[in-house]
Amino acid sequence: MxxxxxxxxxxxxxxxxxxxxxxxxxxxxxxxxxxxxxxxxxxxxxxxxxxxxxxxxxxxxxxxxxxxxxxxxxxxxxxxxxxxxxxxxxxxxxxMTALRIVPERREAVAQPGVVTLKVTEAARPHGLIYPPDPASFRTSTIGGNLGENAGGPLCFKYGVTGDYVKALEFVDADGDVHRLTRDCYDLAGLLIGSEGTLGLMTEATLRLIPPPTYSRTLMAHFAEVGQAAEAVSSAIAAGAVPSKLEFMDRACTNAVEDYLHLGLPREAEAVLLVDTDGDDLQTVDAEMNLVEAACLSAGGVVRRAADPAEAEALWQARRSISPALGRIRPQRMNEDIVVPRSALPDVVREIRALGDASPFHLVQFGHIGDGNLHPNIMFDPRTESSEAVHELAHKIALVAIWHGGVLSGEHGIGTMKKDFMRDAVDPVTLDVLRDVKRGLDAGNRLNPGKILPDAASPSTLVGDSQSRNAGGLAAGKG
Ligand SMILES: Cc1cc2nc3c(=O)[nH]c(=O)nc-3n(C[C@H](O)[C@H](O)[C@H](O)COP(=O)(O)OP(=O)(O)OC[C@H]3O[C@@H](n4cnc5c(N)ncnc54)[C@H](O)[C@@H]3O)c2cc1C
Known part of the structure; x- marks a missing residue:
């Protein structure tokens, strides 16, 4: 042509x-x-x-x-x-960027092209917000968020995109239009996170909530990743429900420190960033006291933000991970595994060992409250082999599966992880997923070649992972 x-x-x-x-x-x-x-x-x-x-x-x-x-x-x-x-x-x-706020119903009615942040910007004058907050929220769209069931730091307490969908309009593979609510069979729930393989979302009715009045911020650092995981588990067991609970490993902290010079603890193996929030100041403070006590008793060093400006500076570290990593290598493969929180210390260590044994620079960060970890493999596609990157990503996926985890928390399977599906999902269940796809898209016209491995192609993964598989396809997020 x-x-x-x-x-x-x-x-x-x-x-x-x-x-x-x-x-x-x-x-x-x-x-x-x-x-x-x-x-x-x-x-x-x-x-x-x-x-x-x-x-x-x-x-x-x-x-x-x-x-x-x-x-x-x-x-x-x-x-x-x-x-x-x-x-x-x-x-x-x-x-398709039409957006309407209906304050009396605490709803936003959005076409798929609306940029995520615009929903909260439009809702705020009405005393409302839209919590799902992928780090990409300044550019990502509601349609893409629905396609991936996107999450973000706030999702530990407030839930992911799918938790805010009240109704959906979609166009099917034949061009017929359907309107769905969240009742019997929850077909809307099936479409959310289906990566454009089952239908095209053309409108969503989204739930809005009033913003919390107060928040508190704390940073803690630890000599071992296990201590950070222990602190998180004990804080949650003690009754704290932080609104944000983020983790950075030593390589990640150093990348951000090289970029911003914020005075982050370079020697720490793990850094936690934690927010509590709510409408009752005493409860917000009490929850943060629980978090602080758990961090201290796990051996952490704690710094509380004295005011909103200091809190903002601490969160700037988390928000700057992407640009900081961009300075290390021109490209990165961003993994998105989810593992039980109790397995995190072993998982972080095993992935670090894989990174050290590879030619690549590897950093880890993530939403530790959900056990959602983002090991990032940094590489230069001009000089480094993308096959080797993919092989390392395979090995990371296996670590997650072996520890009872899943392949994706919020980024989806796409083409990147479809080869891994055979190790994460048993063959009978894979056939059920294929039946679902056929049921809604018999001609395989909607985004073919994504999520589901070809029935004929063999697994490309190494090791006897099937027998050890206690994991699955994707986290229920949140
Ligand atoms: C720097 C950076 C940070 C990120 N941080 C996060 C994070 O914190 N959390 C997170 O969840 N993700 C994150 N992401 C990943 C990405 O931003 C999300 O997956 C986001 O939801 C994608 O939105 P998009 O509009 O770019 O969708 P696209 O990338 O355009 O599409 C994503 C998927 O949705 C499908 N899709 C798009 N529109 C529709 C529609 N109308 N109907 C049906 N299917 C559709 C597509 O076919 C595709 O499968 C990050 C990405 C970057 C680059």
Missing amino acids: TPTDHSPLTTDLLRSLRPHQVLSSLSERMNYRYDAIQFGVTPLAVVLPESTADVVAAVRAAKAAGVPIIGRGAASGLSGGVTPVQESLVIAFTR
Whole structure:
């Protein structure tokens, strides 16, 4: 196809959509073949819908042409969810940005292209917020958050994206529109986190809550990762429900310190950042006292933020992990395992040993309250082998599975982890998942090549992981 060629699909799309909604030149289409971690095949065409009717028209045209469809938000995904594995139609939702706040019902009605942060920005004047807070919330979209069931630091206390969905509208693989609430069979729940493989979300009714009045912040550092995990478990067992509970390993802390010079403890093997919040100051303080006592008795050194400015400075460390890591190597593979909290010390140690035995720089951080760990493998694709990176990611996935964990907490499976699925999910259950996919998308037109390993392809994983598998596909998050 030349840059100006119109394929039969494009010609058909232009019958029902306006010219500015259909991108057909090569230079335009090439901009829609990547996410935050990888490139895929250049799509055949790109549609920029402005309404559900536009999505229906695009899906029907793709069906008639026998072309697969990929729903795309901001492409900030970290698992290859939007990268085409074959010539496809990309439906990019970035122009579907209508957002309505209904304060009397504490609801936001959002089209999929609404940027996550905009929901809280629009709700705040009404005394409301939207808690799900992926670190990418300044760029990620509600559609992408629904596709991945995104979470963030606040999710330990407040829950993930799916916990805030009251109703969903979606377009199925045939171009039919459905409206779902969260009752029998909870089909909306099935679509949330399905990475665009079961339907295209065109509107969501989201639950809003009043923001907490007070918050407290603490940083603790430890000579051993085990001490940090013990502190977290004892604080929770004592009754504290922190609103944020984040972990950084020594390599991560040092990367951030090199970048920001905040005075972070470089020698510490583990740093915890903890917030408590609520409407009753005494309770908020009492919860933080429980956290502090648990940290001290586990051998930690504790620093409480004296005021909001100091709290902000401490959280700046957590928020700056991505840019700090970007200075180490141009690219990183961001793993997203979830393990039982009690297994964290062993898991962190085993993954550190894997990193040390590899040629790669590896850092670990994550939402420790949920046992959600992000080991990041840093590499330079110009000089380092992406196969070796993938192999190390395999080994990390196995560590999670062996410790009773799961492959993904919030980033999804995509193409990145679909090879690992055979080790995380038993063959009978995999067949059930394939049946679900067939039930909603018999022609395998919606985002093919994601999540489910091909029935015929053998496992690429090493070791007898099936027999040790106590884990699964994805954490229920939160
Ligand atoms: C620096 C950085 C930090 C991050 N931090 C977090 C974090 O803290 N927590 C977290 O959960 N994630 C995080 N992510 C990952 C990513 O931002 C999230 O997965 C986010 O939800 C993706 O949103 P998006 O709009 O970019 O979606 P995309 O990447 O465009 O799409 C993601 C998936 O959703 C599907 N999809 C998109 N729109 C629709 C739709 N309308 N209907 C059906 N399916 C659709 C796509 O097909 C794809 O499978 C981070 C990413 C980066 C780069």
